[in-house]
Structures are given as structure tokens and as C-alpha cells.
Amino acid sequence: MLLTALLLIPFLGTLALLVWPGSPSPQQLRLGTIAILSLQLLVALLVLAGFDIHQGGMQLLEQHRWLPGLGLDYSLGIDGLSLPLVLINAALTLVAAVITRDIDKRPRIYFAMLLLISGAVNGAFLAQNLLLFFLFYELELIPLWLLISVWGGANRSYAATKFLIFTAISGMLILGAFLGLALLTGSADFSLTPVLSDRLAMGGQLVLLIALLIGFGIKIPLVPLHNWLPDAHTQASTPVSVLLAGVLLKLGTYGLLRFGLGLFPEAWAKLAPVLAIWAAISVLYGSLAAIAQTDMKRMVAYSSVGHMGYVLLAAAANTPISLLGAVFQMVSHGLISALLFLLVGIVYRKTGTRDLEVLRGLLNPEKGLPLTGSLMIVGVMASAGLPGMAGFISEFLVFRGSINAFPVATLLSMVGSGLTAVYFLLLVNRAFFGRLAITPPSGDPLVDSRQDVRLAVVAPRETIPAITLVAAVVALGLIPSGLSRISEVATTAMSALSPGVG
Amino acid sequence: MPVIPAQLVVAPASLTREQVQARLLAGQTLLNDSADHLLEVVAVLESYGEVLDAYSKNLIYQAEQQFLNPLPIFKYLDGDFSLAKIWRHLNHDRINFEYAEYCMKAMLWHGTGGLDAYLDGEAFAANCATIIAAKRGRDPLLALLHPLAPAFLPELIRTAATVHALGQFWRVMSDLFLDLAAAERDGRVRSIPAVVEFIKQGLVAAAANPITYGVQIGGQQHWVLPPEAGLTFLVDVAVPYVEAVFLRGMPFLGTVSFNAQAQQISPDQAQFAYGALYADPLPSMGAGIPPSLLMQDMYRHLPESLHRWYQHQGRGEGDVRVKICMSFQKAMFCVTNAAINGTMPHALATEVPDEQAANAAYALAWATRLAAGRTDCLGGLTAGI
Numbered sequence: 001m002l003l004t005a006l007l008l009i010p011f012l013g014t015l016a017l018l019v020w021p022g023s024p025s026p027q028q029l030r031l032g033t034i035a036i037l038s039l040q041l042l043v044a045l046l047v048l049a050g051f052d053i054h055q056g057g058m059q060l061l062e063q064h065r066w067l068p069g070l071g072l073d074y075s076l077g078i079d080g081l082s083l084p085l086v087l088i089n090a091a092l093t094l095v096a097a098v099i100t101r102d103i104d105k106r107p108r109i110y111f112a113m114l115l116l117i118s119g120a121v122n123g124a125f126l127a128q129n130l131l132l133f134f135l136f137y138e139l140e141l142i143p144l145w146l147l148i149s150v151w152g153g154a155n156r157s158y159a160a161t162k163f164l165i166f167t168a169i170s171g172m173l174i175l176g177a178f179l180g181l182a183l184l185t186g187s188a189d190f191s192l193t194p195v196l197s198d199r200l201a202m203g204g205q206l207v208l209l210i211a212l213l214i215g216f217g218i219k220i221p222l223v224p225l226h227n228w229l230p231d232a233h234t235q236a237s238t239p240v241s242v243l244l245a246g247v248l249l250k251l252g253t254y255g256l257l258r259f260g261l262g263l264f265p266e267a268w269a270k271l272a273p274v275l276a277i278w279a280a281i282s283v284l285y286g287s288l289a290a291i292a293q294t295d296m297k298r299m300v301a302y303s304s305v306g307h308m309g310y311v312l313l314a315a316a317a318n319t320p321i322s323l324l325g326a327v328f329q330m331v332s333h334g335l336i337s338a339l340l341f342l343l344v345g346i347v348y349r350k351t352g353t354r355d356l357e358v359l360r361g362l363l364n365p366e367k368g369l370p371l372t373g374s375l376m377i378v379g380v381m382a383s384a385g386l387p388g389m390a391g392f393i394s395e396f397l398v399f400r401g402s403i404n405a406f407p408v409a410t411l412l413s414m415v416g417s418g419l420t421a422v423y424f425l426l427l428v429n430r431a432f433f434g435r436l437a438i439t440p441p442s443g444d445p446l447v448d449s450r451q452d453v454r455l456a457v458v459a460p461r462e463t464i465p466a467i468t469l470v471a472a473v474v475a476l477g478l479i480p481s482g483l484s485r486i487s488e489v490a491t492t493a494m495s496a497l498s499p500g501v502g
Numbered sequence: 503m504p505v506i507p508a509q510l511v512v513a514p515a516s517l518t519r520e521q522v523q524a525r526l527l528a529g530q531t532l533l534n535d536s537a538d539h540l541l542e543v544v545a546v547l548e549s550y551g552e553v554l555d556a557y558s559k560n561l562i563y564q565a566e567q568q569f570l571n572p573l574p575i576f577k578y579l580d581g582d583f584s585l586a587k588i589w590r591h592l593n594h595d596r597i598n599f600e601y602a603e604y605c606m607k608a609m610l611w612h613g614t615g616g617l618d619a620y621l622d623g624e625a626f627a628a629n630c631a632t633i634i635a636a637k638r639g640r641d642p643l644l645a646l647l648h649p650l651a652p653a654f655l656p657e658l659i660r661t662a663a664t665v666h667a668l669g670q671f672w673r674v675m676s677d678l679f680l681d682l683a684a685a686e687r688d689g690r691v692r693s694i695p696a697v698v699e700f701i702k703q704g705l706v707a708a709a710a711n712p713i714t715y716g717v718q719i720g721g722q723q724h725w726v727l728p729p730e731a732g733l734t735f736l737v738d739v740a741v742p743y744v745e746a747v748f749l750r751g752m753p754f755l756g757t758v759s760f761n762a763q764a765q766q767i768s769p770d771q772a773q774f775a776y777g778a779l780y781a782d783p784l785p786s787m788g789a790g791i792p793p794s795l796l797m798q799d800m801y802r803h804l805p806e807s808l809h810r811w812y813q814h815q816g817r818g819e820g821d822v823r824v825k826i827c828m829s830f831q832k833a834m835f836c837v838t839n840a841a842i843n844g845t846m847p848h849a850l851a852t853e854v855p856d857e858q859a860a861n862a863a864y865a866l867a868w869a870t871r872l873a874a875g876r877t878d879c880l881g882g883l884t885a886g887i
Contacts, residue, residue, distance in 0.1 A: 353506060363783075366784070366824045367817070435782065437511075449784075450878055453510065455510060455513060
């Protein structure tokens, strides 16, 4: 019942917001949403408390027949792969609601959409039926499209439409692969547990796997399917970017591991060398593209493209360590990218720009944004994989687990990790060091020094979510055993599915 | 290109060289007269006066009591070695005497005026020789050090002389600024022109004060700066101080970095323009100019009236040191204004063409230097800092 509660709380919350009588103020709606999401986080923590870390398979199973003729069952379960993602979803949706301030139009719909996304993501992570997964996977699409197209930046229509087209294709490919599986196996059973692919010839497996790879590759996103992400991030508001980077991209990597690797382990082993090279290209392209960006948000968005490549590399290697690294990377990327987007949002709110050719000296102790800058430095250090923080553990596990299987691809990905330090140092150096300025440099430092920059002060409450995320990033870096205990049994079992390459 | 809201960046207009010259020749003050300016200048000078009092006492203590001490680790304690004082010092509950030393070093390095000329002369060298001979007999470390580095002890004495001279200069200025605050409270000073006139009168009154410095070694008095050197307050210390600290300063690693190899710093020290009148008030938290340490010290002694006024400007308490620096810059323009007025070759009302020409040339020379400074603080655009 706990897992159903993870669906009921956000969905009923959505309904409650929509039928809230009278004209509740945006602040009342926000507080209501925060209360609902706090309850969701509490239930997610109860799931964690009830989770048996020694058990490899699905736990807390809930199964009810729904439309047996279609093979659609209401079947939920959780394991060491999905539990961390459910927790991240609960935490980051709450963060997104907390950092939503000054919502000027249709707050009722905005918060309802936020809850709907959170419930749909929970459903996707918990679904034990392929069609049920697909329903939830598609369910989050429309609210997210609305969040970008209604509450986004100046070019929001373009970005939202692009997002919709890409992810609709992603959904079609995934549905096609699931239906293809049923067609080729002659079974209408879409439940996740039976390994249907055993009955398939390798050719069929490969075709279905490639469809899934492209489908989930769009969502992750992997190069060259990434084109929608930087635009979506640039136009999305800060809370939506936090959700998008922190939670929604993980649907892609989760799907890849659960359905790509889980359903087609033999075909996966055959494609693994190609996937490893694809991962390395994605990492390097994402990192190099990030270096070229002058918009802080686009830079962080491209860093996501690069960092998600590590998950593909780990999945390709398919060793117990690399898969554990993949889970760590999903969690740490969720926390770190959410932190970075949140901080970029504060900079944008205070200065009116994210342009790295304009912003300088924001670390100024008296008239700049010193705490925001300090947290940004911690965030980029974590993203660059410095020891003591979450990024280091995840990258170390991914590289350690993959180096024997794919040494070249791993080494190239390690170069990408080094490039992370390059572009984030560029970001910090340009935006935070030097003389405070938020206008283009005149070329004469003395003229620039005549400018009195009057930024509004960042209130402590604006920084509390970021400080919480920093604490989580450091805690995961210093005490990684908590997460590894949750996921290790599941990832080891998953790597045993296939002969593997590692 | 992003559209930055206009209220986030303000760049007040600077005065041109001609405007500065015109104000000087017309007898107008460089700083616009306004109630806010009066509050800022008088109150910030009052806190500066309190700080200068502490600086002055410490500099004189250092020069007299820590003379030729090669390891002066207790030089900031003013002779009070109680545990409470040491704890407050270590806990940084103290005045930043480092800033006073920074100013002394600026004077020593730029070396202009009569004091520097005397320190390079033979009379001073002879004094040094006598003092070192007396000191070597009592201090084995110095006896060992002097033959190894014969230029070291004379340089320490030269430094001590500058330290003492600056201490004497600030003694006068401290009293003058505290008197100014009292005069404003009494209603004798009610405008910026009255402030400038008050400071000018103070400088003129002290102009001929002798600058002397002697030390006691073995119960015997030795002159470092003897009365017969004829050094006086205004010409030999005040003017070199203004030159070194207000105008030239030092290129420092602050929020704006200068690259000497790229010729961003003139090889001619006389061309330096990094002093207090040119400084960017944004703090670098260093000891240089903009003088973040001085701002911390003045904040300790900030009069309540100005403190309250700052609460309603900008970030209130959050950027208070920047605001103190901006007010301080206005006050320093007033002091410079007073010094220029006091040293004008002829009365401004003169109708003799040659004298008018001399005044115009004098004003132009100052205007040329000042126009490159932070004259943007003078225009009176103070609302909503």
C-alpha cells in the first residue's frame, strides 16, 4: 500500500488543488503543494525504512489485474535501482515547489502540474508492467510541456514544441519496442517479470533494443539526440529545470537499465562495445559543447549531456561496480545539477542575465552574491568529481567498473571528466571573480570600476534549498555506504543477467 | 545581449578637468553642498578622527618604544601586555594598525617632500651612525647584524622616522576632525563650504608646526629628526602624505588587477594614480586602497547618525563598508580641496592678471590630476546608493 500511496498522494493532491474552492492565493497554493510533497517524501522515507537491503528482487509488490485483455496490470514494486530514484524524485519535487516564488500566472495549474509530474515519475519508477510504465512515462510529458510553454522564457513556445516532438518520438519508439516484444514473442503479457526476450531470436532482440536505445537516448539525452535539452533548460523556469535535470532525465537512464539491459541482456552484450563508444562521444561532445557556451544555464545543460554519458558507459560495461556507479551517478547528477540550476536561477533573478560575457565578480563580499558564489564553487567542484563529494564516488565507481571492459572508452570519458573542471572553472572565473559587473566590459578596467552595481541581497530563505542540496552532495560523498547498501544487491543481480563484457 | 534593468547599474557622471578647475577658481567646493553630504562628510571624518587617534598613538609608540627592535611582535599592543589585550588582539577585536603602516610605506616608497630629502642627506646619515654606535653596545644582535648588512639599520631608522612623522601628522588631523564634528554639533559648521574652510584653517594653523623625533638610548637623547632640520607639518609631511596616499598610492591586487609587463603600470612613480581619490570603493578585503581595513576600523567608531542613514541605503548593514568608503572618498576630496585652497599662490579675489594666471595654472595642475579620480562621487547623486 505504501507504493500506491506514492501515486495517490501527488495525484489526489493535483485534484485537490484543481478543485480548491474560491480563489486561493499563490502562496496558499504553494504551501499546500509543499505540504503534499512533504507527505510524499515522508512516505518515500517509510518505503526506505521498510526496504530489505539483502533482498535482490522486487519488494513491496502490489498487483491488481486491470485490463487483462491488453496485458495491462496495475503492478508496482521497488528494488535497489528504483528506490534511490523515488527518493530523489520526492526530494527534488519538494525543492522545486519550495523555490517557486512570485508565480504570476495560473498558480493553481502550475502547482497541479508539478504534482502530476511527481506522481507520474513515481509511477514510471515503480511500474512492473511495460504498458503501465509507458502510461506513466507519457503522463509526465504534457505537464512538463505546459510548464515550459506557459511559465518559460521569451522563446518558450519553440523550446516546448521541440521538447514535445522529441519526447513524443521517444515515447513512440518505446511503445513500439514493447509492442514488438509482444508481437515477436506471441504473448500479450506485458508484465516485467517473465523474461520474454528468451523466446526471441538475436535479430529481433537487436531491433527492439535499438528502438529502446533511441527512445530512452532521447530522454537521457545522448548525443546526437540531445538537441531539445539545452533549449528546454534555457527557456524553462528554475524549478522546472531542477525537475528536468534532477529527475526527468533519470527516466531515460532508468529505462535503459531496467528495460534495455533487463529485457535484452544478450543483445545488450553484443551492442555493448558500440554503446561504450557512444557513451564516450556523448561525454566528450557534451563537455566540449559546454566549454563553448556563454549562457550559464546552457553550460549546465550541456554538462548534463556529458554526465549522463557516464551512465551509458557504466551500463555498457555491465559489471557490478559499474552498475552501482550508474546508480550513484544518477543520484549524484540529480542532486548536483539541481543545485547548479538552482544557483544559476538565483543569479538570473538578481542580475537579470546569465550571460558569461557580462557577469563578473559576483563573489564580491559586500555588493555581490557571496554565498551563492560560494555554493556555486562547491557545486562545480562536486560536478567535476572532486573527492569528498558525490560526483567523485559516482565517477570513480563508473570508471573503475568500466576500465577493464572498455579501456579506451573509459579513458576518453575520464578526459570528459577533466573537461568538466575546465568549463566550470571558466564559469566560476568569468561570473564570480574579478570586479563586480553585470554589463558588458568596456575594455578599460578603470571605467568599469566606476560602476555602482546595486544587486538585491539574497535572502537566507532563498539559499536554504541550495544549502540542503550541498549538504546532501557532501553527505553522499563522505558516507556513500548508505546508498551502496540499498543498491548493491540489485545492481549485482542485474549484472548477472548477461554474460557481460567486464 | 541581455537587457539589464537600469536601476541595477549606476555610473554617475564624472567632472571634467575644466569643471574641476572652474570650481577651484570660483571658490566653490569640489563636493556639492547638500544635507546628505554634510552628514556623510562630518560623521565619517569623526570616525576617521577616532581611528587616526589610535593610529597616531600606536605609530608614535612604535617609533619610540620599538625603535630598532628587529622582531617587534608586540608592536600593536601599545605597551599593554595583559592577557586580555593579547586575547582581544588575537580575536581581532582591535584596530587594524596594518593600514597605518601601509600608508607609512606609501610615503616612504614615493618619497616626496622635505622629509624624504632630509632622510637621504648627510646630516641624517651622521645621526644614524651615532645612534647605531650607541645601540650596538647594548644589543648584541644588532652588533652582529650591522657589519653583515650595513644598510639595514639606517633603513630601519629611516622607516622609524617616517612612522613617527606620520604619527605626528595624524595627531593633528585627528584633533582637527574631532573638532570639526564638535563644531558641526555646535552649529558652527552647517555646509560643505564651511567644512572645507574649517579644515583649511586647521591646516594653516598647524602648517608651521615643527616635526621632530628623538629616541632615548641608555638614558641619553639622540635626535633622528632634530629641530635644526627645520621640518614642518604642512610642507614636509602633509603634502608628501597627500601625494603618496591620496594621489599616487600603489597598484594592488584588488578587484582590478594591473599587469606591469603589459605596461599597464607606469614605470614613472610620479604618474601613479592608485591613491584614495582614485580607488574603487568595492572592497578587496586587503590592506591596500580601497582601504578595507580602514573601513573596518571606521565602522567600529561610526557615529549613530551616519549609521542610521546607511541603514536606509542599498543593502543597509550588508554593504556598509562600501558606503563608508564612498563617504570617505567625498571627505578626502574635501580635505584635498582645503589643502589646495590653502596653498593657492594668490588670493582668489585678486585682480592682478599675473596672479590670476598663476592661480589658474595651479588650479589646472590639480584639476588635471583630480579629474582622473573618482569625481563621480562629487556630483551629489547620493539618493538611493
